[in-house]
Amino acid sequence: MTTQAPPEGTGTAGVFAALTSLETALALLLEKLEPVGAVDLALDLSLGAVAAEALPVAQGLPVADEATADGFAFSAADLVGASSYSPVAFFTEPRRVEVGCPMPGGCDCVLDASLVECRDGLVEAMAEAFPGQGMRRAGDDLRVGGSATTPGRRVSPIDLLIARRLGRTSLPVRRPRVAIVNVGNDRHGPSAAFVADFAASEGAAIAAIAMTPRDLAAIGAAIDRVLADGCDLLVLVGGTGRGAKDHTVAALKSRAETLRHGVALRPGGSAAVGRIAGLPVIALPGTPGEAVAATLALLRPVLDRLSGRRQRLTSTLPLAGKIASSGGLAELVLLQHQGAALAPIATGTFSLESLGRADAFLIVPGASEGFAAGMAVEAFALFEAV
Structure with a gap:
């Protein structure tokens, strides 16, 4: 599905003639995508990773009164x-x-x-x-037949406490390997580092971080190199616009069996999504605010699928102010807790200041007319504690 871009000056998406809807972009990335296999990870490395299976308790604890x-x-x-x-x-x-x-x-x-x-x-x-x-009493702490971890839930400090009490030294978890190609210069370095930090905070393993200049051949070589080393998800950061030195999409185009450039998303509309030999590929804008928005809308759902994560929890609270819709574009809105309500603090453009203040976010669908003040909405925590 595509949609016509808004006029110039309405955001990053305005430079494209037609945009792929967010729903279509996610469908392309998630189609037939299965969770990665389980790995046995040492307890001191397991915090935040997604548990792969329930661990049955074979012996109750304590073993005696x-x-x-x-x-x-x-x-x-x-x-x-x-x-x-x-x-x-x-x-x-x-x-x-x-x-x-x-x-x-x-x-x-x-x-x-x-x-x-x-x-x-x-x-x-x-x-x-x-x-x-x-x-x-014997068995009061953990009963025989119970479970020490919950599949699809991130490993928490409590899970590690139970595992250590059971005498375990490792846990089976799903830990997708993410390879990152930083396209450009130091100006985009913080955005690439953010993507690495975000993926790691979600329990993923960073398979590689490659730095490459804004040169078509160099970008292609970096892509080939990290793919040869192996990963479950490839993320490129920077060079997704249509400037004279923006060659990221061109480098992907010659390698991907499927590629969509330009997503009906605000901010983050210059992102690209595709598949290379079945592997999901996401190219994110290099500007920090755009990179964060595209990460939340595109990268996060892919990591959830690869790690087999259960559906995330949301908070349902009334809005302290209205949220208008741009029409045709999915819009990310940053929210801040204001008493028992959520106050919109940024829409369309994310400054670092607004990102630092935000507690939660929601995505206004492209077909929505927005939300009135006082309307109850479901919002995701911007970043979740383990």
Whole structure:
């Protein structure tokens, strides 16, 4: 599907005669694209990667009843009626336990040491306790048959805590390999570095980062080089416009079986998408704001598919201001939390200042007429914590 570009001066997309809709661009990238195979990754490298499978718990934890408080172990039935006015006497000193110690046989509670007096061979308990007080039953932490990780969810610090408690040193995860070609000069260096940082923060592995001048032969050689080294996704940054030195698309055109240049997207309309030998390829504009927008709209869904990630969570809140539609273009809108609402802070052009302030974003579909103030909308977190 294509759409006519808006007049010159309305944004990056205005330089193209016809644009590919965002939906069509994503369909081209995602068609028949399967999650990458699982790899066993050391725990200290797994944080943020997407879990590939559920890990069944073969042995419950703890393996035996254990104390969760320091004190003396008793049977709760032996403490019935105990108080400071009417202590219960014992002629055998109870077993003292500390947090993590196995509970002695026949004991089902732990009484704080301040509530137990020991003198002249006589022990007095001055409080009652209920069964299970100050202790954890065998299997309470993790039950046999349960799961330590959830497939499709990013590995969190809690997942790593559970894995270490189970004695594991690695986890099976899906970690797409992303190769990045930085086209241009130092002016586009920050954008290419952002793409690498973004991909890594989403759990991907950076297979390569190649720097190449804005020269057709050099760009082609860089593409061939990183593809030969192997990757699951190729991303080029810079040189996607129609300037005299913008040769990225030309270098891709001679190698891709499918290529669409110009997406009905604002910002980020000069992006290109395609396939080389079945491999998804995304060419992003080099300007930071445009690169971020195209990354969120195009790169992020591809990484989700390659990593087998579950559908992302959204927040549904009312808008603190209206969002107008340009008509025919999918528009990214940056949002900032304002009390119990979301305030639009940037549409069409993303400055670094607005990106730094934003908490969330949404994409207004090309066929939409926009959103009125007060309307509830679904928004994605701009960047998610693991």
